Amino acid sequence: MPAASPPPGDLANAVRAARWSEVRTVTAALPRPLPPAVALAAARAARELGEPQRALDLLHAALPGAGELAAALRLEAGRAASAVGMDPWPWVSPLLAAATPAAQRRAAAAVLRSAWETAPLPALGRVPPAALPRPLRRDLAAVLAVRGADRRAALRLLADRIGDRPALRTAEWLAGRGDLAPADALTVAEALLAGGAWREAAAL
Structure with missing residues (x-):
């Protein structure tokens, strides 16, 4: 061409x-x-x-x-x-x-x-999530969870994987809600630590 x-x-x-x-x-x-x-x-x-x-x-x-x-x-x-x-x-x-x-x-x-x-x-x-590469799929899932205030979806994202940007964003949003069950708080703290948010994790 x-x-x-x-x-x-x-x-x-x-x-x-x-x-x-x-x-x-x-x-x-x-x-x-x-x-x-x-x-x-x-x-x-x-x-x-x-x-x-x-x-x-x-x-x-x-x-x-x-x-x-x-x-x-x-x-x-x-x-x-x-x-x-x-x-x-x-x-x-x-x-x-x-x-x-x-x-x-x-x-x-x-x-x-x-x-x-x-x-x-x-x-x-x-x-269509299936058409997205995995990193983008997780970005979309994080946006839907956080902007849609969907705590269950946010926790599912963290259960799937921590240590990436969508997990940190979702964990920060969950931490700000202040109504987490003890097991969920532990998951969120782990995600915050994995993302380098030490102070936020310590506050849970």
């Missing part, structure tokens, strides 16, 4: 300097359809300037012919989708495949984690 054409020099300079109004002006004057690299810059500018739906429209049009830039367009679309209250999953889920470069998998996971912090809980319930 041929390499994507680089954006014009003045546009590239504006992107590097984060002059998003200038990026919008330059890209608006270019003929359509925009090449993928230019569409990516235009979409980033639209999102940064508070127009995430416009960003999504640009990315949707550019993605079919994006070639090697498809991952970058998907990541930007995931961020734009989150900004308009949509689920980024359809955009970034292809980047979670094991064959995808690790940097792209990490970026896709970061987009999802960020979205999960603010997405409505019913929307989170529609994310």
